[in-house]
Amino acid sequence: MTEHSAPPRVPFWRSPTGRAWAFQAVMLGSFLWLAVSMYRNTLENLKTRGIGSGFGFLHSEAGFRIGEATGIPLPQGGFLYFLISLAVGLFLSRILARHLKARNEAPLETGWFGLCLLLSIGLPTATLYIFRDSVEIAHYTESSSYIMALATGLANTLKVAVIGCVASTFLGLFIALGRLSPNWLLSRLCRWYVELNRNLPVLMQLFFWYFVVFQELPGVKQSIDLGGWIILNKRGLFLPGLVPQQGAWLFVAALITALCGCWLVLRRAKRMRDETGEPGKRLVPCLLLMLGLPSLAWLAGGTPFLLDFPVLKGFNYSGGMGLTPEFTALVVGLTVYVSAFNAEIIRSGIEAVSRGQREAARALAMNERQVMRIVILPQAMRVIVPPMTSEYLAIAKNSSLAVAIGYPEFVSVGGTILNQSGQAVEIVGIWMGVYLCISLCISFAMNMYNARIALVER
């Protein structure tokens, strides 16, 4: 019988865990000391300079102009009901889908899927329509609070970020396809486009677009006029605007319903293809839906939108949708810059799929479209999505450079508030907090997507 003896007690300073703890204790201690002394210094410095602290100042009146005051829907009344019904609808449809999936493994029947769509999209749309009169959209004025100013700045940032992400993805896709094309000239051109844009700083490109391109545009009287639809001059880019009328809500609701209907039609066509080998009818029902439903809404509700063309009045164009040179330069500059990176990401994603995959698909007699759709793209997406998401994050962060060309986005507005109120610590904290939230949301979504499509291996 062997005796089990307890392991000898090792002196604290010789065991690995003991050392790790000692190290961490020192680290924590010095960090705390640093934090406390920084805190003390800050309080003292703020007192000497007569700067207040705390977040109460955010309610004070702003008193400065913001060039582009995007409307912000206030979280009360109609908009609030919309948000609640959206959350409820998504939650219910998710539970329904999960319950049905647990019962049988196959993808949802068209009918059940339609019900889920109804819950997650139809319900919020209907709620928004019913309560449309109580939706308030606030616009920033000089007498609004600092909070309103910051919210407007954030809305501007998001506007630029979303447009930039979408546009740069499409542009990047085109450039990537050009790069992959067998045409030597096109391929080289695209390569030089990418090399040019990737190796120049984004701020420099923004300056280029703003100072060199947009300031060199002709004055108002000699604007570049493309048939009255697009007008380009020193004061900005003018496009015809959509002015919502009586029938606007109904029209938009009908449009959304038509889109959902098309989704259902496509799903059903796919199921029929699975069952009989022949795809179900797709083109005619979709056309009917997309043209028919909105037309019915037009008849029932009256004209949905009026086109408001920009008209030259005095020294500037008024009416229509006017995009300032700052906004246009920012969007164009960011799009062009990021599209170069996106093109590289897409190209390397497609090339990362090994040649053997393409050969195996071709050996099965699949045509080029099928090879791309069934074999190459699904595998390429796994390689493309993570770096693409960092690029989207980069657009959101690079939009902060607008402070250098005077577009009033989040950092720009915050900078003005910082200069006015002097409360730098709070403003910098707000900046970091908001951008961190945006980053975390996008990362979270990306991680979920990645987990779902990860290749299953041993």
Add this chain to the structure above:
Amino acid sequence: MHTQTYTATHLGDAPVVIDIKGLNKWYGQFHVLKDINMQVRKQEKVVICGPSGSGKSTLIRTINRLEEHQEGVITVEGTPLTNDVRHIERIRREVGMVFQQFNLFPHLTILENVTAGPIHVRKMPRKEAEAIAYTYLERVGIGEQARKFPGQLSGGQQQRVAIARALAMQPKVMLFDEPTSALDPEMIKEVLDVMRELADQGMTMICVTHEMGFAREVADTMVFMDKGQIVEYATAEEFFTAPREERCRMFLDQILNH
């Protein structure tokens, strides 16, 4: 200078399935296939061997247009192999290929891998395609793994799935490009067993391989290639007992006696 057309006269009147006339291929300036004239008959089992760089893989890859040839005419089941996409796709439907690196689609399950061809190319309904797929998966001994992904299987299992995937298209000819060269030794046997069974059931096969034991058992015709041309073409018996060419003798010596 025309060489003779190699054809399996010992198979009598069996119809010619693949007819290669005057095939020449270049990679840039490098003359990689020289004046190949060969015929493959129905139900014939051809094994092509030779030193590396002799062009054997290139030859079978030109048959289903994975490689283009610059001179010569290849006719498969009566359809000439040209740049015409319709001809190419028609030929690829009748010619199945198994690769050295398996090349299974990692993002699809085993079942989806095997049904991909029937569903998208032969436009079968899903149920019918799955039934066919299960038949062939059972035949290669992998039926119970149908719901798994390729990454979860061993090399030998993956190659057997690749064979089932090619068979599910119900081709007239099967091409094998060194199917066991990437496998660990203990898995080679399971793949060769499947190929042996396929041969017994009367499939027309062209196989590039170094497995001489398998070749001896299964082949009707042995082809030895060196430096891009066919050097020796004989029945299996002649080839292994009395090869005519010196190079072929040396190669067999090396392969069989290491």
Add this chain to the structure above:
Amino acid sequence: MVHDIPDRLPPAATVGVWGWIRANLLCPWYNALLTAGSLYLIWRAVVPFWNWAVVNASISLDPAVAKQHSGAAWGFLREMWPVFMTGIYPAEERWRPLLALCLVLVMVGLTLLRPLRRATWLRAAWLATHLLVFAIIRGGGFTGLPAVGTHYWGGLMLTILLASVAMIAAFPISILLALGRTSNMPIARPFCVAYIELIRGVPLITILFMASVVLPLFLPSNMELDKLLRAMVGITMFFSAYLAENIRGGLQGLSRGQYEAADALGMSYWQKIRVVILPQALRIVIPPMVNNFIGILKDTSLVGIVGLVDLLQIAFATTSNPKWFGRLEEAYVFIAFWYWVLCFGLSSYSQHLERKIPSAGK
């Protein structure tokens, strides 16, 4: 006996210049369309630029003469290029940055010479070089050279200085962060994660603002931080988070066997890290690190927003001079050239390295 068939040349239509043109530009029909479209694009883009830059340009040093030409005024660059290089550094002291640059180039050349690469004195020499470069450019004190304050530094010199200092200073910090993040110490690890994720989630401009405006508040009121130093702190903090993620990738790319072998030899933690793990991990991630460095080089252009005059800002500074007013395009071409050469050169080098360095075995 089978005779060897002699090698032949491939049919004419498939090779040679004509064959290549046919294959790559003209067949099939949509290729020809794409070629035509591309040529048109090139024509529309290149010809006006060529006219501006070469045909209608003037190289006269006299602004009046240059105004008569409708194209570029390269005389502007002929006169002002030292300002682009070193900012408003006093003209008579310009030999000092030049000396510092030569010193660095000599060191780089020595490092690239293979036989000397392993020499231990090389590392000490590099450290000394950095201090010497600063001393030469800054002057004052014991060097006996007239002091040139940091607000005179600018231009390309400032850009390279910022990027290099950030790289060097961030390195040890990043190593510690990466080690902390991959360890399982319950206090150090969340701290490292929080730092890295916080910095990576916010734009550089906010960090620069923080360093310029908020950092002075954290310090005792009698400490006055140089503007350049604040920007350096900001960029270093920013860079350290990204570099830490690179290094972490390298640490995780190493197989567990390396750690186990080092432990089996009885090495202590720091020995293991220093001798076995880090050299391998760093080698693997040199290409992404070089890419990060290129990013930092481009990001130094943001310091213009917090008041420093780097290469990008010089464009505005020089063109607001009434003598050469509004010559922004020429300035941009010059700046773009330098940024492009540096970044493209570094990225070519990193691609070259990627081909040479084998990836870690798993």
